[in-house]
Amino acid sequence: MSRSLLRTTGVTSLGPKAAEKPLLTPLHATLADPKLKCREVSWKSADRGWICAKRWCDREFYLLLDGTSTSLSRCQEECARFASIHFSNIVMM
Numbered sequence: 001m002s003r004s005l006l007r008t009t010g011v012t013s014l015g016p017k018a019a020e021k022p023l024l025t026p027l028h029a030t031l032a033d034p035k036l037k038c039r040e041v042s043w044k045s046a047d048r049g050w051i052c053a054k055r056w057c058d059r060e061f062y063l064l065l066d067g068t069s070t071s072l073s074r075c076q077e078e079c080a081r082f083a084s085i086h087f088s089n090i091v092m093m
Contacts, residue, residue, distance in 0.1 A: 016064055020051060024062060027053035031060060042075055044068075050075040056083040 016024065023043060030041045031053055040054045050065040052075055063079055 016051070017048065020045060020048065020064070023051055024053070027051065027062070028060070031055050040076070040079065042072060042079075044072075052076075052079050054079050054083060057087055059087055061086075 023045075027041050027043065030036060030038055039056075040052065042050055042052045044050050046068070048064070049067045049070055050063075050072075052063045052065065054061055054063070061083070063082055065075055065078055
């Protein structure tokens with residue numbers, strides 16, 4: 001399956017499943033609650049894997065990890081790696 005900017009070939013299933021979309025709102029609310037002071041929230045879906053929400057350097061991202069056998073520590077490692085790759089090289093002036 002390939003994908004280009006001009007057209008998409010094949011059928012892909014990207015992003016959260018319809019049943020998982022409502023879960024993103026409470027994860028965001030948990031991160032935004034000043035009483036809790038959470039920087040990371042992880043939830044494991046029984047049929048898909050992990051849904052992780054993380055606040056990193058004034059940014060917030062959601063990471064969906066496939067695989068029901070993935071451990072919590074592996075999930076946290078993937079979140080840290082994603083944040084490092086995508087946000088550590090942003091320089092603001």
